[in-house]
Amino acid sequence: MARYLISKFIFMLISLLILISATFFLMKAIPGNPFMSERATSPEIQARLMEQYGLDKPVYVQYFKYLGDIVTGDFGISMKKLNQDVSDIIGQTFMVSLKLGLVAIIVSIIVGILLGMLAALYHRRLIDTVAMILAILGIAVPSFVLASLIQFFLAQKLELFNVMGFEGPMDYVLPVAALSAQPIAFIARLTRSSMIEVLHADYIKTAKAKGLKSITIMFKHVVRNAILPVVTYVGPMTANIITGSVVIERIFGIGGIGKVFVESITSRDYTMIMGITIFYGVLLMLARFITDVAYGFIDPRIKLSGGKEG
Template sequence: MKRLLSRLLEALITLWLLATLCFMLLRAAPGGPFDTEKSAPPEVQAALAAQYRLDQPLVAQYGAWLGDVLRGDLGPSFQYPDYTVNQLIAQALPVSALNGGLALLLALALGIPLGVFAALRAGKWIDRGLMLLAGLGLAIPKFVAAPLLVLLFAVTLHWLPAGGWGEWSNLVLPVIALALPNIAYCARLTRVSMLETLSADYLRAARARGFSETRLLFSHALKPALLPVVAWLSPALINVVTGSAVVEQVFGIPGMGRYFVQGALNRDYTLVLGVVLVVGALIVAINTLVDALRGWMDPRLENDA
């Protein structure tokens, strides 16, 4: 319970610092949410500023916004006046979660078997070929991979739609674009960890007792070899979240990343802050779950903590 309360306090302080820093950076950026209304009469501009508290001192704006957040109200959107930030995030979060979750599952489903297979064939041509492909997957950024996938599978081959949302076929290319670098990194990480595990003393002793290689792999080597992969899940998820902004823009997906980019470009302060807070809370929760999973897989970590 003491450790849980400590983690909760750390999470709250982290989210407060994140929100405060983002608030100050947005206000320090040039321009404002209603710059296009400069041609409007002064009384209209004053009414807009009063409606969104932009006529108040910065400290008062921050205090009012923080009070609303503590009550669960992320405020109205400046650029989508018919919606609150809570409504926009409620619409976008399931979309981004579906894309990101499928991309991470695909990365694990392909990366772990490829890494294990490469480790079992270490030094052979198949191992070198797989690691070369993994290096290429890491080298190609998402903003290059996504348009290339559209060009190949949508424009040239006409196999899949180039964008949009609503059909399962719309998920294929975005999920692949998000998963590609994670597949590559997962395969490389699994290979290195498996090679290290296979050379451990306790596995040599098990071999001397006559255990089969299959039993050694699945009963004794796989679980400890996957510990670094489990630890990598946190940065992998952050990578998926940050990469979704580019992928959702390319494929026209109404997710969190797209709202974040549009909100930043339009100086929609409340929308950007809302997305940052929700994503930050998700990352903190995921880190806690990953730590718990690592502790279950290796009790020594819990004892050290």
């Protein structure tokens, strides 16, 4: 197990270095500088700002200095928000995004698995048909389109929810629905197909022949084996929800890290863009790492060393 964890950790470090390098050099490849858009800013003031942020130095010097700062957890100072550290801004806004993301992830897993189980248990019946139609719609409609539609009809027309804001429990409903619709659809389809396959497996027939209770067979054998594809999908699902929240937060006026990210892009705040991108990358890598470990624990046939039992 230790060897498995160490290898995964090393892979994460390499991936993180690639992400930091790619983000840094892509920012440098953009023509101009972040201060060009400032009105009534003389070339002399721009030069001072460039010197203050170290942008007047050679690119390789900036790169290695940035790597050194990242190691110590210093993402630099925002180029647009006066005297505010990027780390502080991320810390203040991420808790809002974390609450939204966790609720969306929990809703996606619970609703998706239940919907897939119902579709599998009532295979080729009305419930199965309705569930799969909903799944197809969930996959086909982008989250930002769904967010705009439910905001228009449920909030503006029917006035059941607030159009914007994130203050009370009811304000979670619309953004969580927009964020979790696609993951629910994927999980439902994965659970359905996997459960149908497991229900027709020989060991399930053997368990029934031995006289085991249906509920025992369902939860001890069927659900445990059918849920493996869902566990594999949790990593990418987390990525979709985290990156999808960038647009959703903007639509619903939620003051989370996604909203700050969009604003930093439009204002060309280089340090903020790089800081949030790296922060997102670390979160996604951790989610993938946890998924790999969980998969090894759930499936007894898989060893954490990376191989399979014979």
